[in-house]
Amino acid sequence: MNALVRKVERVFNEPACPTNRGKPDKERKKGCSKPLVPGAAAGGCAFDGAKIALQPIVDVAHLVHGPIACEGNGWDNRHSASSGSKLYRTGFTTDIGELDVIYGGEKRLFRAIREIIEKYDPPAVFVYQTCVTALIGDDIETVCKRAAEKFGKPVIPVNVPGFAGSKNLGNKLAGEVLLDYVIGTEEPAVTTHYDINIYGEYNLVGELWQIQPLFDALGIRVLANISGDARYREIACAHRARAAMMVCSKALINLARKMEERYGIPWFEGSFYGVSDTSQSLRTIAKLLVQRGAQEDLLARTATLIEREEARAWSRLEYYKARLKGKRVLLFTGGVKSWSVVSALREVGMEIVGTSTKKSTPEDKERIREIMGGDAHMFEALPPREMYRMLKESGADIMLSGGRSQFVALKARTPWLDINQERYHAYAGYEGMVELVKQIDRAIYNPIWEQVRQPAPWEKED
Amino acid sequence: MATVTTTKKACAVNPLKMSQPLGAALAFLGLDKCMPLMHGSQGCTAFGLVLLVRHFRETIPLQTTAMNEVTTILGGMDNLEQAIVNIYNRAKPDIIGICSTGLTETKGDDVHGFLKLIRQAHPELSETALVYVPTPDYLGAFQDGWGKAVTAIVEALCEPVPKTAWQVNILPGCHLTVADIEEVREIVESFGLYPIIAPDLSGSLDGHIPETFLPTTLGGAKIAQIKQMGGSAATIAIGEQMRPAAEALEARTGVPYRLFDRLVGLAANDEFLAYLSELSSTPISPKYRRQRSQLVDAMLDGHFFFGGKKVAIGAEPDLLWQIGAWLGEMGCEIAAAVTTTHSTLLEKLPAAEVVIGDLEDLEKRAAGCDLLITHSHGRQAAQRLGIPFIKMGLPLFDRLGAAHQLSVGYRGTRDRVFELGNLFIENLPEHHADSWPLPGESHETVPQSEACH
Numbered sequence A: 001m002n003a004l005v006r007k008v009e010r011v012f013n014e015p016a017c018p019t020n021r022g023k024p025d026k027e028r029k030k031g032c033s034k035p036l037v038p039g040a041a042a043g044g045c046a047f048d049g050a051k052i053a054l055q056p057i058v059d060v061a062h063l064v065h066g067p068i069a070c071e072g073n074g075w076d077n078r079h080s081a082s083s084g085s086k087l088y089r090t091g092f093t094t095d096i097g098e099l100d101v102i103y104g105g106e107k108r109l110f111r112a113i114r115e116i117i118e119k120y121d122p123p124a125v126f127v128y129q130t131c132v133t134a135l136i137g138d139d140i141e142t143v144c145k146r147a148a149e150k151f152g153k154p155v156i157p158v159n160v161p162g163f164a165g166s167k168n169l170g171n172k173l174a175g176e177v178l179l180d181y182v183i184g185t186e187e188p189a190v191t192t193h194y195d196i197n198i199y200g201e202y203n204l205v206g207e208l209w210q211i212q213p214l215f216d217a218l219g220i221r222v223l224a225n226i227s228g229d230a231r232y233r234e235i236a237c238a239h240r241a242r243a244a245m246m247v248c249s250k251a252l253i254n255l256a257r258k259m260e261e262r263y264g265i266p267w268f269e270g271s272f273y274g275v276s277d278t279s280q281s282l283r284t285i286a287k288l289l290v291q292r293g294a295q296e297d298l299l300a301r302t303a304t305l306i307e308r309e310e311a312r313a314w315s316r317l318e319y320y321k322a323r324l325k326g327k328r329v330l331l332f333t334g335g336v337k338s339w340s341v342v343s344a345l346r347e348v349g350m351e352i353v354g355t356s357t358k359k360s361t362p363e364d365k366e367r368i369r370e371i372m373g374g375d376a377h378m379f380e381a382l383p384p385r386e387m388y389r390m391l392k393e394s395g396a397d398i399m400l401s402g403g404r405s406q407f408v409a410l411k412a413r414t415p416w417l418d419i420n421q422e423r424y425h426a427y428a429g430y431e432g433m434v435e436l437v438k439q440i441d442r443a444i445y446n447p448i449w450e451q452v453r454q455p456a457p458w459e460k461e462d
Numbered sequence B: 001m002a003t004v005t006t007t008k009k010a011c012a013v014n015p016l017k018m019s020q021p022l023g024a025a026l027a028f029l030g031l032d033k034c035m036p037l038m039h040g041s042q043g044c045t046a047f048g049l050v051l052l053v054r055h056f057r058e059t060i061p062l063q064t065t066a067m068n069e070v071t072t073i074l075g076g077m078d079n080l081e082q083a084i085v086n087i088y089n090r091a092k093p094d095i096i097g098i099c100s101t102g103l104t105e106t107k108g109d110d111v112h113g114f115l116k117l118i119r120q121a122h123p124e125l126s127e128t129a130l131v132y133v134p135t136p137d138y139l140g141a142f143q144d145g146w147g148k149a150v151t152a153i154v155e156a157l158c159e160p161v162p163k164t165a166w167q168v169n170i171l172p173g174c175h176l177t178v179a180d181i182e183e184v185r186e187i188v189e190s191f192g193l194y195p196i197i198a199p200d201l202s203g204s205l206d207g208h209i210p211e212t213f214l215p216t217t218l219g220g221a222k223i224a225q226i227k228q229m230g231g232s233a234a235t236i237a238i239g240e241q242m243r244p245a246a247e248a249l250e251a252r253t254g255v256p257y258r259l260f261d262r263l264v265g266l267a268a269n270d271e272f273l274a275y276l277s278e279l280s281s282t283p284i285s286p287k288y289r290r291q292r293s294q295l296v297d298a299m300l301d302g303h304f305f306f307g308g309k310k311v312a313i314g315a316e317p318d319l320l321w322q323i324g325a326w327l328g329e330m331g332c333e334i335a336a337a338v339t340t341t342h343s344t345l346l347e348k349l350p351a352a353e354v355v356i357g358d359l360e361d362l363e364k365r366a367a368g369c370d371l372l373i374t375h376s377h378g379r380q381a382a383q384r385l386g387i388p389f390i391k392m393g394l395p396l397f398d399r400l401g402a403a404h405q406l407s408v409g410y411r412g413t414r415d416r417v418f419e420l421g422n423l424f425i426e427n428l429p430e431h432h433a434d435s436w437p438l439p440g441e442s443h444e445t446v447p448q449s450e451a452c453h
Helices: A002-012 A025-030 A046-054 A068-072 A098-103 A106-120 A131-135 A140-151 A167-181 A208-218 A232-236 A253-263 A275-291 A297-324 A336-347 A362-375 A384-392 A403-411 A429-444 A448-453 B020-028 B042-056 B069-074 B077-091 B102-107 B111-121 B123-127 B142-157 B178-189 B223-227 B240-253 B266-280 B286-306 B317-329 B359-366 B376-385 B409-426 B440-444
Strands: A061-065 A125-129 A155-158 A195-199 A221-226 A243-246 A267-269 A328-332 A351-356 A398-401 A416-418 B003-006 B034-039 B095-100 B129-133 B167-172 B194-197 B234-238 B257-260 B310-314 B333-339 B353-356 B371-374 B389-391
Touching (some): A046 A061, A046 A155, A106 A125, A106 A140, A131 B102, A155 A167, A167 A253, A208 A275, A208 A429, A243 A253, A267 A275, A275 A297, A275 A336, A297 A429, A328 A336, A328 A384, A336 A351, A336 A362, A336 A429, A351 A362, A403 A416, A403 B042, A416 A429, B020 B034, B020 B042, B020 B095, B034 B077, B069 B102, B077 B095, B077 B111, B095 B142, B111 B123, B111 B129, B142 B223, B142 B240, B142 B317, B178 B266, B240 B257, B240 B317, B286 B409, B317 B409, B333 B359, B353 B359, B376 B389
Parallel strands (some): A061 A125, A195 A243, A243 A267, A328 A351, A328 A398, A398 A416, B003 B353, B034 B095, B095 B129, B234 B257, B310 B333, B310 B371, B333 B353
C-alpha cells in the first residue's frame, strides 16, 4: 500500500501539467481530483479508470481480483472496438467469498491466473487490485511476479483499488503500470521514421478506424495506440515511436511526459473531433515526424491530403449547414470533449447556448472562452432539475451529453444525442464530423417531436 | 430432482452474478421519494448506476458515501453522516436506503450504531426514514440483496395496525418485471382486493414522463402505505427470495403469508387465482376465465414445438425456477441450468444438474441446445454457440422495453408460449435428400446388382 501511496503522490506532482505547476506546494500534494462529497458524488472509481484505459488491449486477459461487484456489475459494457481478438470482452474475476476475505485471496488469485493461461493462453494477464483485496492485504505484485516466473508469461499487477481516488487518477495510474511493466520490454521487427503513438484514444465504436485511413494515406504507422484496438506486443514496443499525440485531455499526461523523458518521444495534445482540429492534429504529427528525421515532403503531402479531405467533408456538410444554422445546442460533457465539440459544432453554424466544464481543466475552459468568444455560458454543474426546466422552456434545440443525463432531455421532450462512451456512432476525423452532424440533424428533425409535445386531447386547454 | 453443484474454479469467467448491494439498491428504488445510498467507494455506486440506467433507460437515483482508503481504515461514520445530511438537504427524501458493501463490511463498520449517533446529532432528520441493510459483495447475489432489503424495510417500518379485510400485501421478488407487477396488481384488484405492493417498481421505473425532475425516486410504494401493511388480511410473497420478508412481516404484525414460488404456467396461475378467490370470497371474473382458456389453447397449439427441446438457462434462482419449471411443464428438457446463489428451489428443478457458476459454465453445457436463456451478457456465448437466444433477467442493456416484458398470469404465460414457440418454429431443422441415410448393414441385405433393377 505504501508503494501505491507514493505512486499517487508522484502522479499528482505532474510537471507537464500547467494547472498542477500553478498550485502552491501544499495544494499540489492534494492532487488534481476535487474532493468527493459523500452523498453528492458521481463518477467512477480509480479501478474503473484504470480498467477503461487498459481494457482496450484486446488480446490480453483482464482479471479482476475482488468480490463480484467490481466485475460482475460492469463487464463488457463499453463499445471499445477490436479488429481481432475478443478476449478483452471476456469477464474474468476471482469473485472472492467470505472465506477469502478471512484467509486472504492470494492463493485463489494464483490459481485463477493459472486457469486463464491454461484455457486461453493470452500473451499477458493483467491483474486488477480492488478495495476489499487491498484492505485485507493481498499482495498482488508478489503473486503476479511469482505467476510470471512460473508460467513464463507477463503477469501485470494493476494496483489501483477503487478507493485510491477518482476515475481520472485511475487513468493516470494505468499509464504508470504500462511504463513500469510493459513499455520497452519488446522490440518491433522494423522501425520507420513514420511511427507514432497515440495516448488516450480508446477506439470507441471504432473511431480509430475513421483516422487510420488518413495515416495510411500519409504512410504514417501507429506503433501503439494506448489504448484502443491495441495488442500487448504493440504496447511493449511503444518506446520506439518517433512522435506521439495525446488525445483525451489530461488523462494520460504522465505517460506522455515520461515517454518523452525516457525515450525522447515528443508529444502534443490534440483532438480528432471537428474538421479544423483534425487537420491541425495531422499537421502537428507531420511536423513532429519531420523534426525527428522523416522526409520533408511529408509536410506537403499532409497539406494536400488535408485540403482534399476538408473539401470533401465540407461538401458533404453543405446540406446540413442550411438545416442546422442557428440551432441551439446545450452541451454536457467532460474535459477535452467540451472544447473540441464546441469548435466542431460552430463550424457548421450551430449556436452553443451552454456547456458544462465540470471535468475541464482551466486550460480547457480558456480554450472554450477563446472559441466561443465573450458569450460563453459555462456551467460548473447544473442540477438535473435546472437542466430539465431549461430544456422545457425550450432553451435549446438539442442536448448533447453522456448517457446518464439523457433522460432529463428526453423527458423534457427535447432532442438528445449521446456523445459519451455508450454511444453507437463514431465521430472522429472528417468522417466522424459528417456523421455527428448527420446524427444531430436526424435527432432534431425526427417527426416524433411534434407528436410527443402535443398534450392528450383531454388535456388541451379550451 | 436436480443435483446442485458449485463450480470449483478459482476464476469466474463471464459472470452471471451481480452483487448483493445492487439488488438491495433496486429494492429501495421501488419505494417512493427514496434515495438509495451505498456505503462504499464511489465505484460501487457508479458501476451499479450505469447498469440500472442501461437496463431501465431511466434516471436512477443512487448515491455513495464515497469512501476512500483513509476513511475506510478510520471507519465510515463521518462519511455516512455527511452523505445522509447532504442527501437530506438536497433531495429531502422520505426514506434513505443504506446498503453496505464489501469494503465497509471488511472493515466492520457498525452502521446500526452510526445511525443511532447520526439521529441524535441531527434532529432535522426525524421525518426521514433511515433503513439499513448489510449486504457485503462477497456473499450471496443480487436476489439475496433484494430479499434482505425488503426484510429490512418491513422490520423498520411495519407495526401492527387495525385490520382491513379487503387489503392484501404483495411482496414481489426482483425477478418480476414492471409489467409482471402491473399484471399481478390487475389480477388482485379484479377480486375487489386492495393491494399494497412493496417494493413497487411499476410506480417508479415503468418509464413515465414525470411532472418535474426530482433527485429521488418518482413513484413506487409510499412509506405511509408500507406502514399500513400490518393491517392487511394476508401477504402474498412471490418468489422464494421473499420468504424471509414475509415471515418477518408475519412475526411483527400477525399478517399470515402465502408464498407463490412462481406465477408462470397454467397450474401455478390456477393456484394463485383460486387462492385469491377464496381470500376475497369472490368468483373468478369472466375475463380471467377467458384468459385461462386462451392459455390452454396456446399450450395445445404450441406444444408440438416445445416437446423434447433442449434449453439452457442462466438465471438467478427464482427466475431460473419460474422459467425452468414452466418449460419442464411444456415438455422441454432443461439441459443446462446455471445460477448465482443457493436456494431451496434448485433441487426441485426438472434438470439433472444445477450449477452455481458463471456464463462459461453455461456456455460449455449449452452446446447442442435448441435455446439459450439468460441476461444480455449471454450475447457473446449465443453468438459462439450459434443457437437461438432469448434475453431474460437483468441486465437487458441491449433491449428496448426490458421493464415491460410480461411473463406472469395466464396472459403473460400465453404470450411466452407464442414468443418461444415462434422461435422454435423459425429454427426447425430443414431436411435434405441425405438426411436419413440407411446404416451400412441395411445396404448389405440386398445384393447391389439386383437393387439396380
